[in-house]
Amino acid sequence: MSNSSFHTGxxxxxxxxxxxxxxxxxxxxILEVRSKELASDVENALADAAKFLHQVDDWFSxxxxxxxxxxxxxxxxxxxxMPEVIQRVLEQCAQIxxxxxxxxxxxxxxxxxxxxxxxxGWAADVVADLIVERGFENVSINAAGDLSCRGLQAPDQAWxxxxxxxxxxxxxxGSTVLLNTSMATSGEYERGKHIINPFTKxxxxxxxxxxxxxxxxxxxxxLATALLIVGxxxxxxxxxxxxxxxxxxxxxxxxxxxxxFMNLGxxx
Amino acid sequence: MKRALFVAVGTxxxxxxxxxxxxxxxLLTAGTDxxxxxxxxxxxxxxxxxxxxxSPAVPAVAASKSAVGTPTKTKASPNVVGSKNKKPKLVTTKxxxxxxxxxKTVKPAPGPTKTVKPTPTPSKTVKPTPTVTATPTPQVLTAxxxxxxxxxxxxxxxxxxxxxxxxxxxxPLSWPTGGTSSAISSYSIPLLIxxxxxxxxxxxxxxxxxxxxxxxxxxxxxxxMAQAGL
Numbered sequence: 347m348s349n350s351s352f353h354t355g356x357x358x359x360x361x362x363x364x365x366x367x368x369x370x371x372x373x374x375x376i377l378e379v380r381s382k383e384l385a386s387d388v389e390n391a392l393a394d395a396a397k398f399l400h401q402v403d404d405w406f407s408x409x410x411x412x413x414x415x416x417x418x419x420x421x422x423x424x425x426x427x428m429p430e431v432i433q434r435v436l437e438q439c440a441q442i443x444x445x446x447x448x449x450x451x452x453x454x455x456x457x458x459x460x461x462x463x464x465x466x467g468w469a470a471d472v473v474a475d476l477i478v479e480r481g482f483e484n485v486s487i488n489a490a491g492d493l494s495c496r497g498l499q500a501p502d503q504a505w506x507x508x509x510x511x512x513x514x515x516x517x518x519x520g521s522t523v524l525l526n527t528s529m530a531t532s533g534e535y536e537r538g539k540h541i542i543n544p545f546t547k548x549x550x551x552x553x554x555x556x557x558x559x560x561x562x563x564x565x566x567x568x569l570a571t572a573l574l575i576v577g578x579x580x581x582x583x584x585x586x587x588x589x590x591x592x593x594x595x596x597x598x599x600x601x602x603x604x605x606x607f608m609n610l611g612x613x614x
Numbered sequence: 615m616k617r618a619l620f621v622a623v624g625t626x627x628x629x630x631x632x633x634x635x636x637x638x639x640x641l642l643t644a645g646t647d648x649x650x651x652x653x654x655x656x657x658x659x660x661x662x663x664x665x666x667x668x669s670p671a672v673p674a675v676a677a678s679k680s681a682v683g684t685p686t687k688t689k690a691s692p693n694v695v696g697s698k699n700k701k702p703k704l705v706t707t708k709x710x711x712x713x714x715x716x717x718k719t720v721k722p723a724p725g726p727t728k729t730v731k732p733t734p735t736p737s738k739t740v741k742p743t744p745t746v747t748a749t750p751t752p753q754v755l756t757a758x759x760x761x762x763x764x765x766x767x768x769x770x771x772x773x774x775x776x777x778x779x780x781x782x783x784x785x786p787l788s789w790p791t792g793g794t795s796s797a798i799s800s801y802s803i804p805l806l807i808x809x810x811x812x813x814x815x816x817x818x819x820x821x822x823x824x825x826x827x828x829x830x831x832x833x834x835x836x837x838x839m840a841q842a843g844l
Contacts, residue, residue, distance in 0.1 A: 376820065376834070499819045506819055508822065509822050518830065
C-alpha cells in the first residue's frame, strides 16, 4: 500500500493546521488544511482525498503496464475505448495543443500519447476541491510543485506561495498570492520530466523556468511547459485570459504578466 | 478610523498606478534605463497615487518613495494599457547590471527606487470608495473597492498593514479582473530576489516548481511538518 503520514499543529496566528503527506507518482504530494478550528474528521477527509491521487495513477501512469493510458500508448486500445475521464483529459489536452500551436502536444512525445504534463496540475485541483467539499475551506495542495489553493492560510491572509529559483534549488525567485487559483512551474532543471520541444524534436528550451497562475491547474501545468519551450512569444496565448498570470525567467531577466504579479515588490 | 480609510484609498490608488504602468512602449529597448524601469515597476505599488492628497498618512509614504536618488522615473512614456488593446506587449529588459541599481528596494527609508509611478492620465484615477471590512488589529485594514481603473479593472481587495501611521505592507486579497493583463513587465533578477526573499522569510506557505529532489521542496516538506511537537 501507499506510504502516507498525518501531522497537526498550530500556525503562528493560532490557527489549526493539518498536513497529510502522500507518497504517490514517484514523488510526494502535500495536502494541507487550516482553520481556526478544524473538524475532527480532518484526518479521514485528507486521507480520502489522497486516494484520488492513486486513482489518477491507476488511470494515467505511463510507468505501469496495467493502466489504460499504457494500453493506449502500446496500441492495444484506442482513445474512444478509454475511460471517460481519460477521454475528457485528452480532449482538454487537444484544446491546449491548438491554443499553443503545438507547443504543448502530448501526442508528439516519443512512446505515444502522454498527458502527464496536464494531469498533475489537474489532479491537484480535483483533490483541493474534494477537500473543500468535505467542509474544509482553507486548502493547499502541493503536487510535487504544482499548487492548488483554496481559501486562506491565516486570518485575512490568502495563501502566499513561492516560485523556486531555477538556478538555485534552495531559493525562491518570486512569490505571489493564490486566490482560489493554481500555480504550476516548469523548469529546465526538471531533468526527469524529459521535456521535448515538439518543434525541434530536441531538448531546446527558451526559458530557464516558466510559472503560470490561473483558475485551472491542468491548464496552468500545460501552459507552463509550453511557455518554457516557446519563450516570451507564448504570452500571446493569454490574450483571451486576462485573469491568468505568468512569471518567466531567462538567463538574467524575469518577465511577468497578469494580475498575480503586478504587485511585485509591494513590501514597502 | 478616518485615517484608516484614507490609507485604504491610497493603497488602492497605488495599485491602480501599478496597473496603469505597463511599460509597453516598444521603444524601450535594452539598456540601463530599462533596468531602472524594471526597478520602478518593482517598486510600483509604492506609488501611492495622488488621489488622496487629503490624507495625512499617504503623503508621508509617497514622500518616502520619491526620495532622493530616485533613478529617474523611467517614464519612457508609460502608456496606459487600453482595455481594448489586447495584444500583449513585450518589453525585454536585459538586466543591465545596474550599478545605479539601488538594491534593497524594500525599506521605506530614503531607499530610492521607490519611485512614484508617473500617472500620465490623472483623469483615470480610481474612486474605489473603499470600505474597511475588517480590522483584526487596529493596524491591519482590509480595503475593498470597485473602481474604474485604467483598463477597466474591477474590484480590488487588499490588506494593508499600518505601523505608526505608515503603510508597511500591502497584501492583495483579490486581484483586479476583467482588464487586459498580458502586458509584460521585466525585471533584473537580483532586484526581484530581494523582494522575494523578504516575503519568503515569514509568509510563503508552499513552493511551486520545487521538484522532489530539490532542497526547496525538502524545506517545503519540512515546513509542512513543522508542527508543534514535531
